[in-house]
Amino acid sequence: MADLPTEARAVVIGGGIVGCSTAYHLGKLGWTDTIVLERAKLTSGSTWHAAGLVGQLRTSANITQLLGNSVALYDRLEEETGLATGWKMNGGLRLACNADRWTEVRRQATTAHSFGLEMHLLTPKEAQDLWPLMDIGDLVGAAYLPTDGQASPSDITQALARGARMSGVTVFEDTPVTGILIEDGRIRGVETPRGTVKCEVVVNCAGQWARDIGRLAGVNVPLVSVQHQYLITEAIDGVAANLPTLRDPDRLTYYKEEVGGLVMGGYEPNPIPWANDGIPDGFEFTLLNSDWDHFSDIMELALGRVPALANAGVKELLNGPESFTPDGNFILGEAPEQHGFFVGAGFNAFGIAAGGGAGMALAEWIVAGEPPFDLWPVDIRRFGRPHFDADWVRTRTLELYGKHYTIAWPGEEHDSGRPCRRSALYDRLKAAGACFGEKLGWERPNWFADPSAGEAPKDVYSFGRPNWFEAVGREHAATREAVTVFDQSSFAKFLVVGPDAEAALTWICAGNVARAPGRLVYTQMLNPRGGIECDLTVARLSPDRYYIVTGTGFATHDLDWIRRNIPAGLNVQVVDVSSGYGVLSVMGPNARTLLSRLTRDDLSNDGFPFGTVREIGIAGAPVMALRVTYVGELGWELHVPTEYVVNVYEALMDRGGDLGVRPAGYRAIESLRLEKGYRAWGSDIGPDHTPLEAGLGWAVKLKSNQPFLGREALDAQGRAPLKKLLAGFTVDPAIVLLGRETIYRDGERVGWLTSGGYGYTVGQSIGYGYVRNPDGVDEAYVASGAYELEVATERVPARLFLQPLYDPAMSRVKA
Known part of the structure; x- marks a missing residue:
C-alpha cells in the first residue's frame, strides 16, 4: 500500500x-x-x-x-x-397515462426545446414501436429524448x-x-x-x-438515507440491447435493459428511511434485506405495463439505501x-x-x-435553519421521495414538517382564511379564502387556472384600488455595523449606498463576471449602521456572500436579525391615509419621500418604516420588533375598514410585480445575468469613478454589444404562462421565459425572458422582431413590451 x-x-x-x-x-x-x-x-x-x-x-x-x-x-x-x-446513448421514453400528465409532458417537451434538447412527442403506437414489450392500453402519449441513455x-x-x-x-x-x-x-x-x-x-x-x-x-x-429497491430479471424475449430507458411516472416505475433482461424499480409513496441513528460500521458493498411486501405495489403497477414480467425469472430484488435531500x-x-x-x-x-x-x-x-x-x-x-434538524429533514425528504414521480404541479406546496417557523400573526391570518405556503420553514400566506363564497383555504392544483385564481384577483384589485397588508415577516434581515460599514458595502454593492442616514437604496451585489449574486434593499440607519432586507429563501446565500466579500482589514460585522422583526407591508393608494390615522409622524410625500427610512410610532411600537414597494403602488414596509407585531396589525385592520383594507398574500405580490416589471432573483435575474442585460443599469453606480465588485466586467460589457436582453411578453389571457416557454423571434428560437403569470389589472398573461443573439442585441433589435411563444409544444403569438405594463402615474395601465 x-x-x-x-x-x-x-x-x-x-x-x-x-x-x-x-x-x-x-x-x-x-x-x-x-x-x-x-x-x-x-x-x-x-x-x-x-x-x-x-x-x-x-x-x-x-x-x-x-x-x-x-x-x-x-x-x-x-x-x-x-x-x-457501459455507456449507451439508447434514448429515453417518458409515458403519460392521463390528460394532466400529458399536459405536463408537453410542457416538458417545450422546456427541452427551450434548453436546446431534442425531444419528440409520440403516439402510443410510436412509443410501443420503440419499446415493444409494453402494454399501451392506458397510454395517452409519450415523449422521447434520443440523447438520454444508461x-x-x-x-x-x-x-x-x-x-x-x-x-x-x-x-x-x-x-x-x-x-x-x-x-x-x-x-x-x-x-x-x-x-x-x-x-x-x-x-x-x-x-x-x-x-x-x-x-x-x-x-x-x-x-x-432512504431504502430504494429495484428488480433484476433473467433474459426476456424481445429485450434488445438498444432498448431505450423507460420512465412510467403514472405507474411510479422505471426500466432499463441489462444483459437481455430488465431492471425495474420505482418510487413508492410510503418510502422507508434507513440508518436513522447512524450508518453501521463496515457497511460497504452491502445490501439490505429484500422487502417483497413493500415492493408488491410497485410490482403490480409494473405488471400492468410489462406483462412479460409475470413469467420472467428474477435474479434479485436489490435493496440499497441512497441519500436523498428535502x-x-x-x-x-x-x-x-x-x-x-x-x-x-x-x-x-x-x-x-x-x-x-x-x-x-x-x-x-x-x-x-x-x-x-x-x-x-x-x-x-x-438551505437554512430548519435543515439543521435531522428529523425535520427526514420528514420532508420522505415526502419528496414519495413525490418523485407524481405530477409537478405549478405552485405546488409540500405538507410535511409544517408548521415550522410562524410569524406572530399566524393564528390571526389562519382565522382570516389564509392558505399558507412554506419557504425555508416559514409559513407565509399565499392567498385568502372567502368562506362566504364557498372557498376553502386549500390549494387545488391545475395546469389551467387554479382554485385560488379569483381570490388572488381580489387581493390584486384591493392593492391597486384601496389598501392591503402583507405579512412579510419571513424576509431575511441583516445589520451591517462598524466604522467601516460604508466602505465595505460600497465595495460589495453595485448601487450607491454612501447616502445620508435615513436613505435606502435598491441595489444588486455582483460577482467578478458582473452577474447578479444578490438583489436587495440597503437602508442606512446611522453613519456606522446599515439595515439590509432580502428574500426569505436567500437568507443563507446572501449572508454568506456579504461576509465573504468584505475586504480584508475592515472593521465591520454582519448580524442576522431576521427573527427580531416582523414585517407588515402596507400597500395601495389608501396606504398613506390609513397610516396617518395611526401615527403623528409626517407621511406626506415631502415629509417622507420614496427611498427613505424613518422610525415612527404606531400603537405604542417603535416601527422602522421603509418607503419602498415591490407591487407598484404607494406603500411602506413596516419593520416591527417581533413583540409589537400583533398590536400594529390589529391597529391597521381596526382603523382601515372604511378604506377597504384587507390582508393579501404572496401570489398577489407575484401578479402585481409582473405588471410593474420588477425582477425576481432566482428566475429573471441571477449570477448569469448582469444589470445591463436585465435592464437594471440605472441601479448601478457606473457614472461614478467608485470601484466595486463586478465593475470591471460591466465596464467591458458596456463597450460591446450585449448578447441578451430581458424583455416582457403578453399573450391571450386564456393561455397560462409558467416560465420556460420558448421564445421565437421571426421564427427563430432565441430564449425562454424566466417567469410567467397573470396580470389582473391589464387582463393578460405576462412573461419575462431574455432575447439572445450572439451578434448582439439592443432595444431596437429586440423591438424590431415578431414574436411567438411555444406553450406546451404549440406556438402562440406574443406581444413584446420593454416598459412596465402598469404605471399608477400614467392612467394606471399602459395598454
Whole structure:
C-alpha cells in the first residue's frame, strides 16, 4: 500500500462517482496534487448498486446543461481511459397515462426545446414501436429524448478514477477520514488512521456519510438515507440491447435493459428511511434485506405495463439505501459555515446522470473560487435553519421521495414538517382564511379564502387556472384600488455595523449606498463576471449602521456572500436579525391615509419621500418604516420588533375598514410585480445575468469613478454589444404562462421565459425572458422582431413590451 502523502492541494473524501468525477476534473484543471480518500473501496457506498439511468432534462437550464455535460463526458471516457463504461446513448421514453400528465409532458417537451434538447412527442403506437414489450392500453402519449441513455455505475466510476490518475491524482482506498483540522477559521488538513494530510481544500463527496463528514468541520449537509429497491430479471424475449430507458411516472416505475433482461424499480409513496441513528460500521458493498411486501405495489403497477414480467425469472430484488435531500435536488458548493470545505452529495438516485457534470462544476468552482455558471437550484446555501434538524429533514425528504414521480404541479406546496417557523400573526391570518405556503420553514400566506363564497383555504392544483385564481384577483384589485397588508415577516434581515460599514458595502454593492442616514437604496451585489449574486434593499440607519432586507429563501446565500466579500482589514460585522422583526407591508393608494390615522409622524410625500427610512410610532411600537414597494403602488414596509407585531396589525385592520383594507398574500405580490416589471432573483435575474442585460443599469453606480465588485466586467460589457436582453411578453389571457416557454423571434428560437403569470389589472398573461443573439442585441433589435411563444409544444403569438405594463402615474395601465 502506497504511503499517504503529508500534504495535498485538495483532499476529496469519497470514492463514488461524484468523488472520482471531481478528482478527474481537478486533475484536468492542473490540480494534480489532489488525493482521493475512500473509506473502503471505490464505489463501495451507493454507487455500485445504482440503477444507472442517465436522463438530462430538468426545470433549470443550467442543471440540464450540467447533465448534458455528463453525457458528453461518458461519450468519450472509454476511448480516453481504455476502460469500459457501459455507456449507451439508447434514448429515453417518458409515458403519460392521463390528460394532466400529458399536459405536463408537453410542457416538458417545450422546456427541452427551450434548453436546446431534442425531444419528440409520440403516439402510443410510436412509443410501443420503440419499446415493444409494453402494454399501451392506458397510454395517452409519450415523449422521447434520443440523447438520454444508461451506464454501468461501477465501470464508469473506475474509468473516472483511472482518468484522474492519468492526470496525476492519487487515490487511496481503505483510508477513512476521522477528523478535519481547522485553524484560524481555515481548513488545514484531514486526519486518518494512516496519518494526517495537510491541505486547504476539502471536498466532501461521501454520499450517505456526507452529513457525518460535514459535522467534523461544523458544516450542515441536509440529507438522509432512504431504502430504494429495484428488480433484476433473467433474459426476456424481445429485450434488445438498444432498448431505450423507460420512465412510467403514472405507474411510479422505471426500466432499463441489462444483459437481455430488465431492471425495474420505482418510487413508492410510503418510502422507508434507513440508518436513522447512524450508518453501521463496515457497511460497504452491502445490501439490505429484500422487502417483497413493500415492493408488491410497485410490482403490480409494473405488471400492468410489462406483462412479460409475470413469467420472467428474477435474479434479485436489490435493496440499497441512497441519500436523498428535502427538496429533491443534489447539493453542491462551498459551505457557508467553513471556507475551503466543498460538498458534492445528496444525489437523490440520479447521481450517475449528474456525476460527470457535477464533478466538472464542483472542480471549476474549487479552482476559480466561483461556480462556472448559476447553480442556485443545487447550491448548498439554499438551505437554512430548519435543515439543521435531522428529523425535520427526514420528514420532508420522505415526502419528496414519495413525490418523485407524481405530477409537478405549478405552485405546488409540500405538507410535511409544517408548521415550522410562524410569524406572530399566524393564528390571526389562519382565522382570516389564509392558505399558507412554506419557504425555508416559514409559513407565509399565499392567498385568502372567502368562506362566504364557498372557498376553502386549500390549494387545488391545475395546469389551467387554479382554485385560488379569483381570490388572488381580489387581493390584486384591493392593492391597486384601496389598501392591503402583507405579512412579510419571513424576509431575511441583516445589520451591517462598524466604522467601516460604508466602505465595505460600497465595495460589495453595485448601487450607491454612501447616502445620508435615513436613505435606502435598491441595489444588486455582483460577482467578478458582473452577474447578479444578490438583489436587495440597503437602508442606512446611522453613519456606522446599515439595515439590509432580502428574500426569505436567500437568507443563507446572501449572508454568506456579504461576509465573504468584505475586504480584508475592515472593521465591520454582519448580524442576522431576521427573527427580531416582523414585517407588515402596507400597500395601495389608501396606504398613506390609513397610516396617518395611526401615527403623528409626517407621511406626506415631502415629509417622507420614496427611498427613505424613518422610525415612527404606531400603537405604542417603535416601527422602522421603509418607503419602498415591490407591487407598484404607494406603500411602506413596516419593520416591527417581533413583540409589537400583533398590536400594529390589529391597529391597521381596526382603523382601515372604511378604506377597504384587507390582508393579501404572496401570489398577489407575484401578479402585481409582473405588471410593474420588477425582477425576481432566482428566475429573471441571477449570477448569469448582469444589470445591463436585465435592464437594471440605472441601479448601478457606473457614472461614478467608485470601484466595486463586478465593475470591471460591466465596464467591458458596456463597450460591446450585449448578447441578451430581458424583455416582457403578453399573450391571450386564456393561455397560462409558467416560465420556460420558448421564445421565437421571426421564427427563430432565441430564449425562454424566466417567469410567467397573470396580470389582473391589464387582463393578460405576462412573461419575462431574455432575447439572445450572439451578434448582439439592443432595444431596437429586440423591438424590431415578431414574436411567438411555444406553450406546451404549440406556438402562440406574443406581444413584446420593454416598459412596465402598469404605471399608477400614467392612467394606471399602459395598454
